[in-house]
Amino acid sequence: MxxxxxxxxxxxxxxxxxxxxxxxxxxxxxxxxxxxxxxxxxxxxxxxxxxxxxxxxxxxxxxxxxxxxxxxxxxxxxxxxxxxxxxxGTAPVNQFTHTTDRVSPALRQLMDGYPGAPAFVINRTLDVLAANAMAEALHSPFERMDNLARMAFLDPAGRQFYTRWGDTTAILVGHLRQASGLDPDSPRLHELVRTLTERSTDFTRLWKTHAVHGKTQNAKHLLHPDVGALTLTYQSFDVRDAPGQQLIIYQAESGSASAQALSLLGSIHATSQRAAT
CATH class of the missing domain: 1.10.260.40 (lambda repressor-like DNA-binding domains)
Incomplete structure (x- = not known):
């Protein structure tokens, strides 16, 4: 850049x-x-x-x-x-440009209080800072749940997991563009963009458009190898004591096939965790 x-x-x-x-x-x-x-x-x-x-x-x-x-x-x-x-430089000065990646114990406890809903915390560069058990189960097809952009572009599971991969990746890149305006000198952002540019022509093409995306409430259309198709809505919440962090909570419509699949996924994950221990 x-x-x-x-x-x-x-x-x-x-x-x-x-x-x-x-x-x-x-x-x-x-x-x-x-x-x-x-x-x-x-x-x-x-x-x-x-x-x-x-x-x-x-x-x-x-x-x-x-x-x-x-x-x-x-x-x-x-x-x-x-x-x-x-x-x-004409926007109000953001005194919280640099924030911590440490997730507070209280927030972790809050996420664990939603055992039936995937919940996780991200920062401005889409690094996953913490996740509850259901979020880990939902993203289990990936090699690791570390950064949403890396997972979508570089992990082989990305194109199958996100059934609307093109729309999803455009939104993710738009989030990173927004982050570049808030903190253009971020070492983490430069490192991530460099890695994605070197390894993904799709990312490079989208990055060059300079399209910006903020918060959306679009439904997530996913395909999990254990339970099939999932259509989930989500809410995002700014973490007030750690500006730059966002709590994301997914949910399925009550009584829907996606709700049943999500519940089954939780049971499968819990069973596998018990077996592992």
């Missing part, structure tokens, strides 16, 4: 917007995918040379008003606009 984070983001998002998306006519041969720099400048009401300097990293201190105009021109959603402000 270079240090021109703002310029790279603008360039990537510009290439994702077509003239017809913003009601502009397109004439002649276009040498770029998406909008031209001049077209973005017109849409945002800024000088074309000024916008060019932003992309090239020669201008790094745009005003919040300019960023809002660019966000509108590039059709950015709320998460992407917030990310844009983070990259430019």
């Amino acid at each position: 270079t240090d021109n984070h703002l310029g790279e983001f603008l360039r990537a998002r510009r290439s994702a917007v077509q003239p017809q998306d913003v009601g502009m006519a397109s004439y002649g041969l276009r040498r770029v995918s998406g909008l031209r720099r001049e077209e973005v400048a017109v849409l945002a009401g800024v000088n074309a040379d000024y916008y060019t300097r932003l992309e090239q990293g020669r201008e790094r201190h745009p005003s919040a008003q300019v960023l809002d105009a660019l966000g509108h021109a590039l059709r950015l959603d709320a998460d992407a606009r917030a990310h844009l402000h983070q990259l430019a």
